Every structure is written in structure tokens, then in C-alpha cells.
Amino acid sequence: MQLKSCWIYTIGVFSVLLLISGIVLVLSNVFPLLTQSLVKKEVVLMNGTEAFEAWKDPPAPIYMQFYFFNLTNPLEVLDGERPAVLEIGPYTYREYRPMEQVDFQDNGTKVAAVNTKTYVFQRNMSRGPESELIRTVNIPAMTVMEQFKDRPLLANLISSYMRSSGEGLFSTHTVGELLWGYEDALLKALKTVQPNLDDVFGLFYKNNASNDGQYVFFTGQQNYKDFARVDTWNGNRTLSWWTSDECNMINGTNGASFHPVIAKNETLYMFSSDLCRSLYALYEEDVTVKGVPAYRFSPPSEVFANHTVNPANAGFCVPIGNCLGSGVLNVSPCKQGAPIIMSSPHFYQADEKYVQDVFGMRPQKEQHQTIIDIHPLTGIIVQAAKRLQVNVFIEKIPNFSETGNVRAVTLPVVYLNESALIDDASAAKLHKVIVQQNVVVNVPFMFIGLGIILGGVFMFLMCRQKVPESSAAERQPLLSS
Secondary structure: OHHHHHHHHHHHHHHHHHHHHHHHHHHHOHHHHHHHHHHHHHOOOOOOOHHHHHHHOOOOOEEEEEEEEEEOOHHHHHOOOOOEEEEEEEEEEEEEOOEEEEEEEOOOOEEEEEEOEEEEEOHHHOOOOOOOEEEEEOHHHHHHHHHHOOOHHHHHHHHHHHHHHOOOOEEEEEHHHHHHOEEOHHHHHHHOOOOOOOOEEOOOOOOOOEOOOEEEEEOOOOOHHHOOOEEEEOOEOEOOOOOOOOOOEOOOEOOOOOOOOOOOOOEEEEEEOOOOEEEEEEEEEEEEEOOEEEEEEEOOHHHHOOOOOOHHHHHHOOOOOOOOOOOEEEOHHHOOOOOEEEEOHHHOOOOHHHHHHOEOOOOOHHHHOOEEEEOOOOOOEEEEEEEEEEEEEEOOOOOOHHHOOOOOEEEEEEEEEEEEEOOHHHHHHHHHHHHHHHHHHOHHHHHHHHHHHHHHHHHHHHHHOOOOOOOHHHHOOOOOO
16 A cells, blocks of 8 residues: 555656756746757758758759830830830749859858859740840940030930931840940940940849859858858958948848847848849738748838938948939949949839839738748748849930930839749758657656646546455444434
8 A cells, every 4th residue: 555655656656857857947948949059050051961961052943034124105204204114924934053163162161153144045934035125225226325414525426326227226136235235336345435335234134054153151150140141251251332331241141141149039131242232121921932931121211211301221222312212222343334223123112203203113011022931940031032123213314315205214124033942852851850850849748748647647646546344343433312
């Protein structure tokens, strides 16, 4: 009997210990921190790690889609009416972007590489062939006119040549020519007096099977938050195009990778050579992609806000004091002086003025927002869509009759959607990681559950113990009749 009671009390003690241990482990967050610590050590740019292999050659298929804006009323625009455009697309390309010339530096704490991008046309995913014609602003002509508008003599000579050769403010070219380049008659003529001038123009001329320069990244070996962070680009730690030190900073990664263990209150910084600047993204919502839970991050409107809304953006006013409205960025300083204005597609998050200035603009968050969906533990991007629009600022230039009576307007030319979706094999690996994470994180709750079960067993056994039988004398009545 005594041995049986001993076992019962032992069960009770174990149940209490398990309950206390489980509660302490939950409150101390030991197992989640242990999981995060293991991931931080594994996600490093080092030969042999899965993180390095995915960084070097992304397994997820990447597609670049182009949507052009065909100008439908060029003559009316020259007479001062509002431009009307019709979106045509997509023209889809499969993008390959391996890291090449990889060179580890500083005892493995940094790695240098170039990100070569190659685009292969996907006819079955496109609206039509690359030979389809698009009418839009004559960007080489507009660039030349802007650069010579304050030099009357040269402006008159160039204008005379443009009239004689039939060059105007607008031109028609194929999709392939607009993207990858064509020989421009005006540039070819100017090359006779400026031999170093390139007479080929294309929005992405020299961007196919090429790279945007050498990057040096931190590997994350010393600090997990430095994983894939850019140290230098083309040998520089800062830019030189903007008018403030803050705007010239190179911050964050190149947007293709992020550090592990990401919190919802984090600000994710990235550098975009397409935009010639750094930007950031904030948490927006929880999403699920192919069964993988993720945090959705997106650049807030403040990133491209006017300096009156976000004073930190004053440095993007070039020249100093020449500030545009919210939602657009003048990148002419880094585009050889071309009057290029970048924005989100259809002027999403831009001032209403830009939307109203062009007939055919219909900004929609779902289609035109840039998003990054990240698995918070590993930092792996499960889905992303970078959406940018190329616009050209056009205006009436007195010395060039080719501009007619055109109103000053930011005219959209094309917008791109560079997107990636995690492949099935990588998603399956992440599912295994999630299962392992859930098992480890729930160990304290298993302790608590087991403690409750043992506590129930203890109470049951205590109630089942027999009460000692009374003696015959004890069963006699206290008072006899």
C-alpha cells in the first residue's frame, strides 16, 4: 500500500515539474530563440550552404514583362491637347541572373560579384511578337532638344536637320527596337561632330547579357543582419547624382536577398541601380504562397513623396530646388541627361495631377504595387514583383518647332513587372523547415500538456484509493436503546 502511494505522489510531482518547466520555457522563449540561432548560422554566403547556392543562381524562375503605352493622338498632343495612351502588353521575357566572377574577400566576411542578366523572349506568354509597332515619344530627339534648348544657334541647326529628315517629337518603332536598341538618325548625324556619341538608342540597350557593375556584399558571417548587404557598388560606398548625403547613401541589399529572422516592425532597405537610389519597404500584411507563410513588405508612399511630405527626399530635387510632385523621380542625372522620370505603373501613389494629365491612366494597387513576400524565419523570398514605369518629360521648346504647342506633361512610355515565384522544390524544402520549426517551438507546450495529463492521472488515482474499513466497535451506535 505504501509503495502504491509512493508511485501516485511521484506522478503528482512529475506533473507539477512538467507544468512549471513548460511555463518557464514558454515565458523564456528558449526554443524559438534556439531555432533562430541555428538559422542565423546556416544562412551565410559561404561555399557549401544552400543560401549561397540560391544567391549565386536563383532557382525560382524570374520573368520580366513590359507593357507599352501606345500614343493614339499625336497630332492633337502637338496642338496642346491631353495625351491619350493605350496600354499594350505584356511582352514577356525569361530572366536569367546568375552571380558571376564571385570572389570572397576579407576572410570570408565579404564577397564580390557581378550580376549578369540575360533576357529570352517568351512568345507564348506575350501579347504578340517583338515586331509589333509602338508609337511613343521620340526619346533621343527629346533628349537632344532639352540639352540644346539654351543654345539658339545649335538648336536652330538641329531643328533644321530634324525637319529635313522627318524627325519629330513622336516616332514609331518595334517593341524589340524600343527595348534593345536601334540606330537613330539624329544621333548618327550628331556623331559626325561628336565621335564618342553612341548612335544606338534603346530603353534597355546594352542591358541584355550584361551587368550593372561589380558589387561587394557582406556574407553575414559576422552579423546575420548583414547577409547580402551591399558594401560597395562599382567601388563606391555612396552615389554622386543627388544633392544630399542621405539621398546618396547605398543602403541594404540589392533587393534579391534578405537576412533571416525578419520581424514585422523591421524596415528592409535595398539599393536599385534601375532607380539610381536606395529605398525601403515596410511590413504590410501576412500572406501565404504555395502553403508557405510569409510577410508582405512594400515601399510606402513616403519613399517617393515630395520633399514637402518627406523632407528627407529634398536631395532628389535636381538641380537643387527643382522638385517634382509626389510619386515620381527625375533620374536624368544618371541617364546621360535624358529627361527620364521614373514612377510606379499608371502613376500609382503619385499626385493626382500626373494621372489626370494623361488619358488612359488607371492606377490599381493589386496590379501596380511593388511587393516582396518573405518567409520570416529564413529570409527567403517566396514571391516578389518589382513594378516600375519609365516616363519622359515633354514640353514646348521655343527653338524647336517640332514640339509644336505641346503642353508640359510627364508622358508614360512603358512599365515593367519583374516577378518571381518560388519553385515547387524550394517550397517543399521550406515546408520541411516549417514542420521542424513547429515541432521545436511547441516542445514547451508538449511539456505543459503532458503535465496536465499526469496531473489528471494523479487526481484519478488519489480518488480511487480505498478508505480504510471501520472496526465492529466503531460501527456500534453511540446510544443503545
